[in-house]
Amino acid sequence: MTYPDQATPPDGSLLSMAGVGKSHGRNRVLHDITLEVPRGQFVLLMGGSGSGKTTLVRTIAGLERPDTGTIALRGDRVECRATGRFVPPERRGLGMVFQDYALWPHLTCLENIMAAMPGRGRDRPERARALLRDVAMEGLEARYPAQLSGGQQQRIGLARAMAARPDLLLLDEPLSGLDVEVRARMRDQIRRLVRGSGCSALFVTHDPVDVWRLADRVLVLDGGRIVQDAAPDGLYSRPLSPRVARMTGAEGAFPVHLSRRDAQWGIVHGERFQPVTPMGVGREGPATAYLRPEGVTQASDGHAARRMDVTFEAGRWRTLWHLPHLDWSVYSLEDASPPEQSFLAFDGRHLFVYPASDVAQPVS
Numbered sequence: 001m002t003y004p005d006q007a008t009p010p011d012g013s014l015l016s017m018a019g020v021g022k023s024h025g026r027n028r029v030l031h032d033i034t035l036e037v038p039r040g041q042f043v044l045l046m047g048g049s050g051s052g053k054t055t056l057v058r059t060i061a062g063l064e065r066p067d068t069g070t071i072a073l074r075g076d077r078v079e080c081r082a083t084g085r086f087v088p089p090e091r092r093g094l095g096m097v098f099q100d101y102a103l104w105p106h107l108t109c110l111e112n113i114m115a116a117m118p119g120r121g122r123d124r125p126e127r128a129r130a131l132l133r134d135v136a137m138e139g140l141e142a143r144y145p146a147q148l149s150g151g152q153q154q155r156i157g158l159a160r161a162m163a164a165r166p167d168l169l170l171l172d173e174p175l176s177g178l179d180v181e182v183r184a185r186m187r188d189q190i191r192r193l194v195r196g197s198g199c200s201a202l203f204v205t206h207d208p209v210d211v212w213r214l215a216d217r218v219l220v221l222d223g224g225r226i227v228q229d230a231a232p233d234g235l236y237s238r239p240l241s242p243r244v245a246r247m248t249g250a251e252g253a254f255p256v257h258l259s260r261r262d263a264q265w266g267i268v269h270g271e272r273f274q275p276v277t278p279m280g281v282g283r284e285g286p287a288t289a290y291l292r293p294e295g296v297t298q299a300s301d302g303h304a305a306r307r308m309d310v311t312f313e314a315g316r317w318r319t320l321w322h323l324p325h326l327d328w329s330v331y332s333l334e335d336a337s338p339p340e341q342s343f344l345a346f347d348g349r350h351l352f353v354y355p356a357s358d359v360a361q362p363v364s
């Protein structure tokens, strides 16, 4: 879909992209990206390495120009290849936080934040201090960037991005490179700041935890195309590709034969008909299955299984089982320490079946 050149984008959209395409030489990096982001929405952008996430964010920022299509912010065109219209990054009213977002080295933390505030209002130091408090950096206002840890620099980068009161914040892997604890804290701060300000965010990440903690909506990019656009619960209940299944905790890939019985899809294991959730497979035949631990329970009429490994995680036993007659290795989550031998049953709502050729690449 593309809008006629002078047409107004749909009402209420903060960001509107239509038919945006981009190539680097012969490498097509973005294909016909068409997207609306309303005000106040937190959008996650996920996808494998090289899927085009950074390029997409950079075209919205105006740091890179697409070859085709239009981009509008607040209803105004900022990029239109057909007319040549181009609004430079500094006039797009966006906040940006990138993984290696450089702070001005010769300015203190407080000065870095104040320098990003438009106008000359007398309340600037006070507002800058409030932002420092928001990112838990009070007391460090006189420090220079070189005197800060990576996580602290990233927090100042976030405060600086918010200083101009943007209505759209672009974040390109702002948490990568931070250790787990700092990452969790920073994630909470981003959530609080973005929610508190009412701005929209477009957040690039490889970390599935971000989906559950931050997103209103998730866009999955593959080969420069948006292949899934869903709320987190939709992503969980209907992962459209093996990659997304893996992002939501499923393991595979098990070769299976998909069958249909009484209008129900399933796989046949000996005498048993195991219901499944078919994803993009419309006929019987060879297929590939992915299973989530939430769909595995011990049951006396289940498949014989041998415990291979067990770890205690967040109050539960995450157990790896081997099922010899299926030759599947699957995880379960147990409330009590599991026995060495047991029987396992599967819940078809967590057992996803894809065309045989679809096998997930690593998530990152």
Ligand SMILES: Nc1ncnc2c1ncn2[C@@H]1O[C@H](COP(=O)(O)OP(=O)(O)OP(=O)(O)O)[C@@H](O)[C@H]1O
Pocket (backbone or CB within 6 Å): 024, 027, 029, 047, 048, 049, 050, 051, 052, 053, 054, 055, 056
């Ligand atoms: N300046 C450039 N010149 C040539 N090719 C480029 C350039 N920038 C990006 N690419 C290519 O475009 C594709 C998409 O890159 P991009 O950085 O947008 O992916 P990504 O999804 O952000 O990846 P990652 O998760 O690894 O950061 C890749 O194949 C990359 O090699």
